[in-house]
Amino acid sequence: MNFLARTDAPRSDRRSHYAPACGCCMAPSQFLEMVETYAHHAGQDLHWTTPRRLVQPFHWTCASQGLQDAVLQGSLDAASASVLTSAAAQPSAAAPAIRRRPALQRVCTGIDKALLNGKIFTSDARQLWCEALAIQDGRIAYVGSVTEIEALCGPGTEVFDLGGRVVIPGFNDAHMHHTPDPVGVRLPIDPVADPSFEEVGRMIREAVAATPPGTWIYGVMGIELINDRRVDRVALDNFAPEHPLILLGLTNHTNVINTPAIVRLGIEEEAPDPLGGYFERLPGTRRVSGRIHEYAQWAPQRCFASMATVEQGAASIRALAADCLQFGITTVQNMSWTPTARYVEMLQAADAPIRIRLIRFPPAGPEGRVLHEGVGLTPSIGKRFGVSGTKWILDGTSVERAAAMGRSYADDPSTEGRENFSLAEVREMMRESLRADDQLLLHAIGPKAVENVIRAAESLPDIDWAARGLRMEHGDGLDAEQIERARNIGLMVVQNPTHFLFPQIYGPRFGAGTRFASFRTLMDKGLAVGIGSDGPVNPFLGLMAALIHPARPEEGSSMEQAVIAYTLGSAQAEQQADRKGMLAPGYLADLAVLSQDIFSVAADALPATRSLLTLVEGETVYEATE
Missing domain, CATH: 3.10.310.70 (Diaminopimelate Epimerase; Chain A, domain 1)
Incomplete structure (x- = not known):
């Protein structure tokens, strides 16, 4: 079985592309990728x-x-279908491969790559847009005009002529649950x-x-x-x-x-x-x-x-990485049901090209919460993999009417949901995170669960929770007063806009006139906000949902707000906003060149967007074929 190679690429840049060679001559990672690709296509039959x-x-x-x-x-249901029906019918516009220009004959300054003639969104409030950037040693070296960046290129610089295409920082999926089976x-x-x-x-x-x-x-x-x-x-x-x-x-x-x-x-x-x-x-x-x-x-x-073997887990992680790269996702923050130590083994065997942060997701038993899960693991387990943070689930969701409302559900007065843990237990979770110097992530959806997070944090004075990275996952039940208090304590929210595509689990359950699933307001009020998929990995589906918010249209955001939340906001959600999430000098060169201009196309065309070129730390890890 032959895979055509990208013949115009330098030999050193062929790491993620197949060559028409015998399997015994391939690098081990290349061979495993080929086998996985074959197995995927064979399985379709x-x-x-x-x-x-x-x-x-x-x-x-x-x-x-x-x-x-x-x-x-x-x-989807009729309330959402009107904005979605054309998504499949509007694929991203076909575009020729990104052209590589011959390196300019200038004195070499050490610039490795240059991206020219683009519409580059940096997620950096100091300079949101530029038309060119330079990469050196895996980091953004300069951003500016084409003329400025061309002046930095030398004989060894790999130059990409973007032809006006949009570039964004690599997406950082701050909330997913990948688990090999x-x-x-x-x-x-x-x-x-x-x-x-x-x-x-x-x-x-x-x-x-x-x-x-x-x-x-x-x-x-x-x-x-x-x-x-x-x-x-x-x-x-x-x-x-x-x-x-x-x-x-x-x-x-x-x-x-x-x-x-x-x-x-x-x-x-x-x-x-x-x-x-x-x-x-x-x-x-x-x-x-x-x-x-x-x-x-x-x-x-x-x-x-x-019950999944390490080899099966590694194959699943490689498949996840391949899917992420075609969408321009360069980092995922994963809360797996696979025990932490075993998932680490799978990560090491997979050697995937994306960044994967594994977040501890411990169980509980009749005697209480299990606190030793993964605590002995080294935080850094490879160039692009790490283990940090602990997540606890404080209530259910509104789908099962299990989110803790603190009052009866509007569409079922017989229930008001359920708290998994008491206020005292939530306070103890915070103390544990302080003692272990470990980031704490708390799933809270219903207003009562949200209130317990805020009250527990308020009860521990003199703690800089913003510096500690205290995260609330979802936060759908936040009301206006709680949003103000959340900002005051430095709480950040990781939201999942694809959930907004199911308005039937919001309005009817929360009740008419009730604030729920806030998104734009969180950012307007100054809360730090990140985005996770918690469902389909396609970030452009999430961006569409963030813009239109079918469950509560007045909470739809701008595209600029949503992209910043999905890049810099999600980097802040893993306490890495000082080194990733922006295309600014000194930041890691994680980025994606997109197949269409997400800042100008209709919302229902967004899910068809793909990455044409994905870089992780300046390395070309994915390039779309024609």
Whole structure:
């Protein structure tokens, strides 16, 4: 099998491109990439019932490829469909490959690369735009005019003529949950279309008929199926009595498993509830029903994730990196269900070309939270990989009506959600982060959970929480008064704009006239804001959602605000804003040249954007073919 090489590239710049050579002559990383590419394309010809790795490089828990496909096909609810239906019909304009100009015959000043004739957005408020930049030793050396940068080029400078294309700092996905999976059958459930339980049952029966007993079967539930109380171990056992079966909720805060899965994952029949989560029980008994919530599912998920081999995990990480690079994503901040030490092994084996920050995501048991998870690991585990920060989940989400509202849900007065941890426990999390000098990340969606974060931080005086990097993930329930208090304590928010594409989980649940899912206001009020995908990895889908905000249009941002949040803001979210996230002198040369001008195209055309050229620390790690 031959892959055509990029023949106009210097020999030293062929690291990420295939050459028409025998596999035994390739570099090890090149060979593994070729094998993974072949396996990916070969797998497309297999029926979905054929067991294979359950690799979901975008996001393990949310069926994000299905979501992304559905979004681009305009199959979301009617409230969102009007702004999305043309996305698939408007691909990015075809463009010739970026031209390389001969190096100028000047005295060499040591400039490695020069990008000329571009529309370069720097994310640097001191100079938001320029038309050229120079790279030296992996960092931005100069930004300015074409004339200024040309004067710095020498015989050894690699010169890119951008032809007016847009350049931005590399995206930094501040919130994702990539988790490699073991071998099994992935049910072709579209969680956005949200098929009925009966239809899902037919899929399960087909998978059972096509595979031997003991084969894992895996699927993702949409919003209605998550809340369908008929879905429990008894019902699933009727479909799959000898196959372990997991149905993950779209948000992964409520999962359902059958009896073989309960046995395989080591869950006791009358398992006690852990701190921060609970098992539902079969009527009249203490036996688990298969419906598991919040921290009750952390240990089972980690057990399932641990069944993937290191080699499978490395292949999944390489697939994730390949997807990220075509979108111009140069950094991801990952909260994996794979135990931290094992994911580190996978990272080391993968040797991926993007930056990956692994954030500890510990479980909890009946005795309390597990505090030793990954604490003995070296923060830096490679040139582009590291382990830092700890995340805790303080409540559920509004999808399951589990976000802690502190009052009844507007569309279901029987519930007001649930706090996973008390105010005292949240305060202790903050003290632990101070003692360990470790960044703290807190998932908080409902107003009550949000209030606990703010009150806990306010109760610990004389702490510079901005310097400590205290993060709130989501923060959908922040009201006007809480936003002011959050700013005063230095709290930053990492938001996930793709969630805005589901207005049915906001307005009806929070209630008319209630502030929810603020975005533009956060930035206007001076809060630091980063962006994570927490779903489809496509950042341009996230940018579209940030601009139009279908759930609350008045909170839509400008493109400049959104790009800054997705680059510099996300760098601040990992306490790296002094070295990345901007195209400014001294900053790491992580950047992407885009296929279309995201600052001028219609919002519904944004998801079709791709990167034509992605650099990480000045190295060409991805270049689009024609």
